[in-house]
Amino acid sequence: MRTDFAPRPMTVPQLLAEVAARQPDAHFVEYYDEWVTYGQFVAQVRQIAGALWRAGIGHGDVVALYLPNTLWHLRYFFGILATRAAATHLSPLDAPAELLHKMRDSGARMLVTISAEPFRTRAIQLAEATGVKVVMCDDPIALEGADHRVPAGLTDHVDFVAGADEAPLIPEGAGPGDLALLQYTGGTTGVTKAAMLTQGNLSASAQSFVAFYGHEDQSGPGRKVLTYSPLSHILGLSTHMLRRMWEGATLHLRQRFNAEEAVDLIRRHKINSLGGVPTMWLAMTQVPGIKRADLESLMFAGTGGAPLAPELYQRVYELTGLRLRGGYGLTETSPAGTQIPPDVPEECRDTIGVPLPGVDVRIVAVDDPRRVLGVDEVGEIAIRGPNVTAGYWNKPEETEKAFCDGWLLTGDIGRMDRLGFFYIVDRKKDMVVSSGFNVYPVAVENAITRHPDVIEAVAIGVPDDYRGESVKAFVVQRPGSTPLRLEDLNTFLRDYLGPQELPRALEIRADIPRTPVGKASRKALRDEEAARRAKAEGR
Incomplete structure (x- = not known):
């Protein structure tokens, strides 16, 4: 490199x-x-x-x-x-x-x-x-x-x-x-x-x-x-x-x-x-x-x-x-x-890597993008370089919101470790606020996929009368495995997640809806959940 x-x-x-x-x-x-x-x-x-x-x-x-x-x-x-x-x-x-x-x-x-x-x-x-x-x-x-x-x-x-x-x-x-x-x-x-x-x-x-x-x-x-x-x-x-x-x-x-x-x-x-x-x-x-x-x-x-x-x-x-x-x-x-x-150290296996040559990457405060954060501080990922768009077609207001002093504000939450490796914590817009705590779905998904019976997991925020929002997990299991129960999954997850991050609802699925490039679509799952709740409430 x-x-x-x-x-x-x-x-x-x-x-x-x-x-x-x-x-x-x-x-x-x-x-x-x-x-x-x-x-x-x-x-x-x-x-x-x-x-x-x-x-x-x-x-x-x-x-x-x-x-x-x-x-x-x-x-x-x-x-x-x-x-x-x-x-x-x-x-x-x-x-x-x-x-x-x-x-x-x-x-x-x-x-x-x-x-x-x-x-x-x-x-x-x-x-x-x-x-x-x-x-x-x-x-x-x-x-x-x-x-x-x-x-x-x-x-x-x-x-x-x-x-x-x-x-x-x-x-x-x-x-x-x-x-x-x-x-x-x-x-x-x-x-x-x-x-x-x-x-x-x-x-x-x-x-x-x-x-x-x-x-x-x-x-x-x-x-x-x-x-x-x-x-x-x-x-x-x-x-x-x-x-x-x-x-x-x-x-x-x-x-x-x-x-x-x-x-x-x-x-x-x-x-x-x-x-x-x-x-x-x-x-x-x-x-x-x-x-x-x-x-x-x-x-x-x-x-x-x-x-x-x-x-x-x-x-x-x-x-x-x-x-x-x-x-x-x-x-x-x-x-x-x-x-x-x-040559990534095993301790850094969850990294998204280091900046490509000619590309600048840094972590900035979510509430003040001019403030650059230090090692292991969680904030918004900002990128600058000759590869970065000048803005959005016919969208001057969106363009203005997306940049700060020439840096693209990605909307992704991340951190940088002491070795200079970057990590995704979550999408800013996907963050779940549960009982006042910020919960990042990617962290929940990474923990769930550690379970030996899980092939894939997606987490979203759903309305919760007590907490404001809580986490719902959608899980695809390994063929032939015993269907997971929420309490058993959370027993496993307590080694990896805090109490506010534990799912309060679990749905076992045969597959996960996807975007055109094959990524799991949280939006599709949120839309499904909203439609289900609207129907239950008679709306």
């Missing part, structure tokens, strides 16, 4: 151009046995950029990408940036109302999608509601068994690019300050807001990750990376794709996670790196007949998004010889923040 690092001010197409110049014949991406070299990819991007220019797309415009993980997502994302326009993502999991909100809020002039459902029908609806031009691509994997015909009024990608001249990959006037991406994230009012990420933000993030991991064997030209993470999410786009592109690796891109397929791909393609949420790793460890030889090519095993049960951590280590590692970041940081180095 380099501590004296400052990212070069670059555009994203400049990153691609430099890598392609070094290794034009090396493979950039493999997608269901379709292989594309860096040189071929540049030519594809230039063709799409030329078609976009011809259609009047350029600096100041926004183009929406409504796509699953496909080659078209990669091609159009880079093509858009090569015209100095900005992209915005519509998630495949967005409800129709959310899709329409993003289209209208972003002011997108064009929508790129595929003709598989539900993309096809919803793209038609969006075209009717907004009047934007829709370009529809043909993807044999996503369209297996589907209608390949492009509906009337929409434009086939083949027709869109036909006869277009190739445009320069780096157009005149392009610079790191150009807006590259409007990436939507949750808002305090329940309405999503778009973080404005520049070309420089995204390129700085990629460079910081490579500077951190560059000395490790798992990083560098020729390495093979398997990803199921959605490219429509900042983690998949930036950490899994842009960072790996900058180091010259080969990306093995897939759409939907399947544990048996993942093990087969690792074995067949000699994959060196794989990252995913804990439930993904759990599913892989349960593949019938899996053995260490199946995963021997792996050099990096990444995780995040949920507490990690010690038993799963140990099982992955037994199968791979690797310690599951991750870090911390946000949409607003592109998402560079912290990462866990390979």
